[in-house]
Amino acid sequence: MKDIFEWERVLFNELPSEFLYEVIFRSATMFIVLLLTLKMTGKRGVKQLSVFETVIIIALGSAAGDPMFYEDVGLIPAITVFTVIIILYRLVTWLAGKNRKFEEFIEGKTECLISEGRFSVTSFEKESLAQDEFFTELRLKSIEHLGQVKHAYLETSGEVSVFFYEDDHVKFGLPILPHYFADKVKIIPAPGIYACTFCGHTEELQQGKSNCKVCAKPEWVPAIKNLRIT
Numbered sequence: 001m002k003d004i005f006e007w008e009r010v011l012f013n014e015l016p017s018e019f020l021y022e023v024i025f026r027s028a029t030m031f032i033v034l035l036l037t038l039k040m041t042g043k044r045g046v047k048q049l050s051v052f053e054t055v056i057i058i059a060l061g062s063a064a065g066d067p068m069f070y071e072d073v074g075l076i077p078a079i080t081v082f083t084v085i086i087i088l089y090r091l092v093t094w095l096a097g098k099n100r101k102f103e104e105f106i107e108g109k110t111e112c113l114i115s116e117g118r119f120s121v122t123s124f125e126k127e128s129l130a131q132d133e134f135f136t137e138l139r140l141k142s143i144e145h146l147g148q149v150k151h152a153y154l155e156t157s158g159e160v161s162v163f164f165y166e167d168d169h170v171k172f173g174l175p176i177l178p179h180y181f182a183d184k185v186k187i188i189p190a191p192g193i194y195a196c197t198f199c200g201h202t203e204e205l206q207q208g209k210s211n212c213k214v215c216a217k218p219e220w221v222p223a224i225k226n227l228r229i230t
Contacts, residue, residue: 023077027084031059059085107156114152117165117173118200118214135176138162145180146200147173148228164228172223174200184221194220 060082096103112120113134137160143149148170151163165171174195175181184197188205195202196212197219211218 020077020080023080024084027059027081028088031055031085031088056085056089110156111154112151113154113160114146114149114162114200116151117147117149117171118196118202119146119198134160135181138176142228144177144226144228145173145175145224146195147171147202147223147225149173167227170225170227172202172225174202175221175224180224181221184219186218186220188220193223195223197221 092106096106114120138149138152141160141162143162148164149162150165153161155161172193172195174197181197187209188194188207191206192204193202194205196215196217198217199212199215201212201214202223203213205220209218210220212220
């Protein structure tokens with residue numbers, strides 16, 4: 001009686017055992033390609049998972065899925081892929097623990113996006129986070145304007161963490177509600193306190209044209225000082 005399983009095909013798909021060296025090379029190459037590709041997408045592209053964790057999930061998922069569905073994929077090469085990925089995972093984790101710069105490259109680092117009620121422009125420009133998207137994150141935390149925010153950080157997971165002013169320390173700030181932000185002007189219509197739409201700097205302005213003292217941008221909206229309602 002013929003054996004139900006053709007073990008040579010199931011395990012190796014009739015490939016020579018030397019093919020495992022090619023599998024190891026392919027796995028290591030694709031692991032690095034995945035890591036670099038996802039790294040370039042930025043934190044927002046892989047929100048809630050680090051780039052490194054996402055690479056592991058994709059790589060293991062692909063290695064596990066193919067031999068489940070395709071009879072021309074042998075089990076031994078797939079198991080070899082798993083082994084290589086786990087070894088690379090251990091190696092990268094070890095290197096990250098030994099070298100801070102390498103850890104920051106793999107996991108990224110926390111960036112301060114708002115400091116003392118206005119944008120930290122240098123950090124914000126480095127991140128792939130659009131202003132509208134960031135405003136959405138803040139509105140979801142019931143924030144009306146930047147004067148309510150003492151500090152806001154973009155974490156390595158892609159999440160935004162926010163620290164608020166006490167009510168008696170809330171100051172005038174850039175409004176982030178759409179109907180307020182839409183009222184931006186380049187010519188100040190009347191004296192008052194205005195906020196720069198680019199960096200969030202606030203100052204008292206007189207009627208006429210004026211550029212921001214911090215970023216030199218010319219667009220303003222009337223600043224507001226509402227307390228945060230929770």
